[in-house]
Amino acid sequence: MSESPNSPTDTVRDEAVVAALREALPADAIIALDDDVMAAYAHDEGEWVPFGRPAAVVRPATAEQVQAVVRVCLDLGVPVVPRGAGTGLCGGANAIDGCVVVSLARMDAVLEIDPVESIAVVQPGVINDDLRAAAAARGLWYPPDPASAPWSTIGGNVATNAGGVCCVKYGVTRDYVIGLQIVTGTGELVRVGRRTAKGVAGYDFVGLLVGSEGTLGIVTEVTVKLRSARAPETTVAGYFDSLVAAGRGVAAVAEAGITPSALELLDRHCLEAVDAWKNMGLSAEADVVLLARTDLPGEAGVAEAQAIAAAFDAGGATFSVVAEDAEEADALFAARRLAYPALERLGPVLTEDVCVPRARVSEMLGRIETAGAAHGVHIANIAHAGDGNLHPLLIVPAGDEAAKAAAHRAFDDIIAAALELGGTVAGEHGIGLLKRGGLADEVDPAVMDLHRAVKTALDPHGILNPGKVVA
């Protein structure tokens, strides 16, 4: 799980890479030659999986510079590992020994917001929240809202097909990306997709690239659809006395035919961690909280909020309430936002990302409790419950290797349970290195063959983030 020391042979190899990069790029695009800086770019937040020691870290300012880097890597047969802000959780941006890490953070321009076409064109290093703000300034809205939105980049969101809170009603990153400029595995700089509202000209390379974690091409520009700004949301909270009861509340919302604009779950461990940090007094009131939102306009929104509260009650809530005002609603969602950092205070967190059918959320939450008990692992649950996308957070004491090993075993049990319940191993965080085994468990061996065939077709020299997604 840490960098291996460089052998003399490795050093010669790495120096050749640096020399070639110096010829191909302006001086300010090559940032990292010393070990400290390089270490900061050696992995994303997927620290539970291995990472290597890059030969160089570059920060290109243009698509042509990215192309130049890929061509150097092609010439020398060196892997290229693209990265955005490094907020990924599966090691998709983890360095490989001797690779060139390409940070796209400098390419951070919002190139265009077009209200008539309802599109934005951005460079990959634009921060998610910055795109949202630029769109809002023109009366538009970019929905995908991963928890990392204040830090993560659109390029990284594209690489992982990032989701978020809005997805239960508005879908994920792939639902918004309509065009890409990419550098291919053979070093060509090309455009795929479109900037029109519709288009079926040829194979869907845009969809294929989204979620491919830099293994099929490096994204240098992104065109996304935007939506019109929406009505203010109304928040509904439901308190439950068990995870299984809260799962029934989720199913009751779906059974009522309601599509809320958010439907999140926080368990007792989250509530206690937030209370311990911010003294919000939440854990005295509930074991599990469901937080829903509706963004239907006017009276329709009022009716939907009441219908959600009624569904919570039907699912067995001990208490449900429609927030009276924005302040009350914000306080409730603050707990959701604070849960992850509050839990991180307790020790290293291994974040799970399984997604199961909505009707199985209750059962899956029970299986997670069982896995935690079986392996003696402290597991808190945050969930995009309305999507069936659960984030059990496996927390271990810092430096306790035995506890880490137990967490990995509980993690495997959770993956196996999700597959048994008709779910998927990865809802929105990607495969990277962490879930490669899970992917192979989920799909047919013949589908793994399809993965390898497409990987070879688009990256014939095997230089694009090799070893991620498919071994």
Added chain:
Amino acid sequence: MSESPNSPTDTVRDEAVVAALREALPADAIIALDDDVMAAYAHDEGEWVPFGRPAAVVRPATAEQVQAVVRVCLDLGVPVVPRGAGTGLCGGANAIDGCVVVSLARMDAVLEIDPVESIAVVQPGVINDDLRAAAAARGLWYPPDPASAPWSTIGGNVATNAGGVCCVKYGVTRDYVIGLQIVTGTGELVRVGRRTAKGVAGYDFVGLLVGSEGTLGIVTEVTVKLRSARAPETTVAGYFDSLVAAGRGVAAVAEAGITPSALELLDRHCLEAVDAWKNMGLSAEADVVLLARTDLPGEAGVAEAQAIAAAFDAGGATFSVVAEDAEEADALFAARRLAYPALERLGPVLTEDVCVPRARVSEMLGRIETAGAAHGVHIANIAHAGDGNLHPLLIVPAGDEAAKAAAHRAFDDIIAAALELGGTVAGEHGIGLLKRGGLADEVDPAVMDLHRAVKTALDPHGILNPGKVVA
């Protein structure tokens, strides 16, 4: 554009195919051995492009039978051409000499409608309207609504990534398909995608298959997302005195930040053809009609309908009106529905499908008029105007080969103009054979290389509908 006669060698080849199919399939799955029946399966509605003479036509009843057919074709090196209802307009289902045509029409079961997961699982031969009806019976809605919805199959809709009237607000077929069962180019029967609300496990083979016109796999089962039933729509009509003015009306709606649930255009030629057939008196009132709908609930819908009418006025409408009731609205949309059959009464129709940025609709409509005038071709315009997706209909007198040639020249001019205006050659009808040249004009040669690489990766023996999409 017609079948070539079989040589004695061809006959021997075809008999070997039939003999192998007889061994692999039950008798009732092989339907066509005589010329008349075979001719009916030799092409779709893309009769303006060539089609060949199949060796056999089969109608499998199960996915395993489809797999058996593909394995026979692999053994004998024979192309396999899948087809749904044959309503495609680009020759994507046109037969190749000596191929096996696989009609999926018998596989027409709605296997599952699940209101809690909001999904449907169907066989590929299910008619679009039948899926919509099955969903509606459970309070759900399957949005994609191509004009062919009463006849076309979901499998065909998946193959072409079909669109329709709803797309301006609700997207196209690809936005709804989340899982597929397919027979691969190597004869494996596998599942790709998911049945959960979210999922990022591996490459997006579902998106890649949608719109690939049977060239990358044969679809044997489709899982789609459904939406909750929506509020009744309100219709708004705007009358304009020129195509260019109507184009300005479209832009005005977009500039006002409105996303209508439909925004269609009908020109004078359509109105006159409908009047000549059904005597609706439309062409006396307008040169061009825009028809919009809103499905926002309650007061929000009333406000949006008024805002659309105001945008039409701002764009230069001579008259605009919010329909008072469903009857008046239905009468207006009846003209839209009747336009295509009314025009087909006048002679063979070559249907275009370009899509341009919304802001360029007005200019593109002008360029279409210019192309018609330059080549002496009668061109009527139906358009999903809110998407910028235009269907200029090039109408020639039956049997007039010179007029047909002129229509092809006007068609090429229209494609060139769409590309010049930043559009795409294909909005929702696919590439098939008709738009292969247009696709090559639209994308970079390196992107055509990507197409060929993916085609080879997924169809290594070149048997899946060869020659469609990519030559």
